[in-house]
Amino acid sequence: MAWYDTHKRDLPWRSEGRRDPYKVWVSEIMLQQTRVEAVKSYYTNWMEHFPDIPSLAAAEEDDAVRQWQGLGYYSRVRNLHKAVREVMENYGGKVPDTREEIRKLKGIGDYTAGAILSMAYGKRETAVDGNVLRVFARIYSIAENILFPKVKKEITALVAARQDVLRPGDFNEALMDLGATVCIPGQPRCEVCPLVDVCLAKKAGKENEIPLRITKKEVPVEPVTVFVVRRKKSVPDCAGESHTEAESTLYLLHRRLAKGLLAGMWEFPNCVGEGKKGREALSSFLAEKEILLADTTAKRKPVKQIRHVFSHKIWQMNVYCVEVKGEEASVLPASAAEAGFTKTKQEEQPCMFVSGEPDWRWVTAEQIADYNLAGPHNIIGRELSVIAGKK
Numbered sequence: 001m002a003w004y005d006t007h008k009r010d011l012p013w014r015s016e017g018r019r020d021p022y023k024v025w026v027s028e029i030m031l032q033q034t035r036v037e038a039v040k041s042y043y044t045n046w047m048e049h050f051p052d053i054p055s056l057a058a059a060e061e062d063d064a065v066r067q068w069q070g071l072g073y074y075s076r077v078r079n080l081h082k083a084v085r086e087v088m089e090n091y092g093g094k095v096p097d098t099r100e101e102i103r104k105l106k107g108i109g110d111y112t113a114g115a116i117l118s119m120a121y122g123k124r125e126t127a128v129d130g131n132v133l134r135v136f137a138r139i140y141s142i143a144e145n146i147l148f149p150k151v152k153k154e155i156t157a158l159v160a161a162r163q164d165v166l167r168p169g170d171f172n173e174a175l176m177d178l179g180a181t182v183c184i185p186g187q188p189r190c191e192v193c194p195l196v197d198v199c200l201a202k203k204a205g206k207e208n209e210i211p212l213r214i215t216k217k218e219v220p221v222e223p224v225t226v227f228v229v230r231r232k233k234s235v236p237d238c239a240g241e242s243h244t245e246a247e248s249t250l251y252l253l254h255r256r257l258a259k260g261l262l263a264g265m266w267e268f269p270n271c272v273g274e275g276k277k278g279r280e281a282l283s284s285f286l287a288e289k290e291i292l293l294a295d296t297t298a299k300r301k302p303v304k305q306i307r308h309v310f311s312h313k314i315w316q317m318n319v320y321c322v323e324v325k326g327e328e329a330s331v332l333p334a335s336a337a338e339a340g341f342t343k344t345k346q347e348e349q350p351c352m353f354v355s356g357e358p359d360w361r362w363v364t365a366e367q368i369a370d371y372n373l374a375g376p377h378n379i380i381g382r383e384l385s386v387i388a389g390k391k
Contacts, residue, residue, distance in 0.1 A: 004177060008174070019119050123168060253371060266372060
């Protein structure tokens, strides 16, 4: 604890004394499977938009997802949004202060529950993450696989027994900081560790061997062909009354299914496959939507390549810029409400369905910024002007 008081990291979600349970909650959800440095700016921006539980509960899910864009693992933000609404409805806007109740909330597991209860409510609850597992495995020279349930249970009991009575939240954070900055994976920085004299792994000369490293399964690489489909067309303004014609460049977007990977987010048309076969397959699929493209089967190079790593697979994406043939008919919604838009900014812009399907839309370059693009497709959206200018 003395080491922590001197060396603790300066993080935007930390404050002296008892902390706001909502802020602890948000920071811990953001930190799951994400580096601390990457989270800092997202957390600050999030708190500007949703400073408390009522503000997040009142927001639409798409608004929350938009502020989360770039952090990935979007089920985290969707669960957070559902959970704060449950807190408003069932707990009067106050985060529960017992493990039994807080674990009922969507997306909160043992670790997050322990973090909130100890850091915000001062309760003697453990918050055992990968850093804590590593620190205790070395201190007690535990050579077994730390991911085995029985080993995690054993370590959790050791943490609980050693936990500081007066400052349980700080104790949990001290262990996290120690694991993140000193007792790091591979070769720990034992020369500056405050626990070096009691570390059994160090005493046995096994500090570089413990904890047991798990060999990860090889992650499959999935080739993906992506089309940035564009067209020139005079379209009426679906929000205004004048319905004047204006020449526009429109781009095709598709909304992913409500469940599964990157659920409910928008993307540029794509399919699994590469090279000529991938382009032919995607062209055929779009033809079924009555979107006929100029020749995409000839030998050509992608205008951009993106490698996007998920926990269970890797997308190797080849992006092509393609044009439509002629002026295929598209169905224009009678109003922005019919298009499913709720944002005033979106209502002010032209919008077109594809073959009457709201999950397929022609949008302007300016509109794209208002859509929650899925993972790597966000990169394409940001660089659209460059990508669309390439042949």
